[in-house]
Amino acid sequence: MSYTSGKQEAIRPCRRDDVDALAGLFARSFRDGKGGGSTELRRYFEDVVFTGVGAGEEPRSRVFTDSTGEVRGFIGIWPRQMQLNGRSISAAVAGSMMVDQPELHPTAGARLLRSFLSGPQDLSFSETANGISQRMWQKVGGSQLSAGSLDWLRVVRPAGTAVAAAQHAFRPAGLMRPLASGFDMLLQRLDRNPLALPAAQDGVHDVEATAADIESLIPELSRTYTLYPDWHTPSLSMLLTHAEAKERYGVLQRRIVLDRNSKPVGCYLFYARRGQIARVLQVLALPEHVGTTLDALFRRAQELGCVAIRGRADDVLLDALVARRCVLFHGASTLVHARDKELLREVCHGTALLTGLAGESWTRFVGGEFA
């Protein structure tokens, strides 16, 4: 017996014929309505929801439909197999949650979230939750991971960073870039930049890496965490392929850090664009080389002309970030939920790798242009 009647608002798994509606919804929710008709965006939805990571498996991405059957909401869901303290658990990451005119569909967000959390996975998580989503997760027993909900920023060119930040809000501010660049160069020549980077440690160096190099190293370095993806379901190579194109952020840089014996001790991936703030996708390192790896990242970004480097913190990176004059601030939240409260406690008290390639940030929904 159901306490609903007639044609109702509903939640159902995504279908291929939803793609046009989803592209429009995405454009209205995240791009001021621009690009909703983009063939590239429609193809990307098709790829990432139906033919890509975890396609066809439960839990699947879901849509909210109004009483006329129109798609008015979406939650992207990607299944994951993960390792938690040496045992395998099923997990699912949710992201890109969007609701068209939420004031007209006030139950949509709640129903999409509940539908996701009631899936077959042991652990549910999101790394891109805004303030509303965070409150919703916490109402249904989810927990926020504090370190994983912090963004960090390491400034290397102070004036350039100020201009890049201003340009983000007001595009013509970019005209000030030559002036800022000159000011930063002057600081460097006079040895007056308070945020100058230290020289590399003797023998430690980093080299450009192929996707295959990174693919072979990430599983090993992930073991630093108590919770991390198994990198097979879905495959790391597929995630890396998706992560290649983020036009808004610049060109993806893949680097491996080697110790003085040329043994890999860390790796990092970030997007660089001269004069802009570099965006980090992932930093992984052996515990004693976290700082060295961050230093290598900062230097490389500076060499490429970036004015600052921005990434997401976690429990493993946090101390080294603080020691390197990074500014920490709350961006999006990393949230976890499990019906098994003991499992949830174990996740919250450990070190969790849930962001970047492990979370949702590999998708082009974050940083993609879709012209």
Next chain:
Amino acid sequence: MSNALKTSIREFVEASFLFREGRNGLTNDESLLAAGLIDSTGILELVEHLETNFGITVEDDEIVPENLDSIDLIAAYVARKQGAKITGIAV
């Protein structure tokens, strides 16, 4: 449907949503959604309250305005669910 049930729901709604909006009163048949008193977060809070305090399970497809949009509708919905539970009707 007992008055106690309606009173209990009213107390929760007033404490949780009315206070935040700085409103003084609410009629039993007034729409919580139309009045802007409740959003997706509030819906989850309400559902959690109903499940915890009235011993019912709210199914996803029951989270609709027809069941949750006013004190009267909520009380009627809870009463139906409780009645169904007592008489053993599968829901």
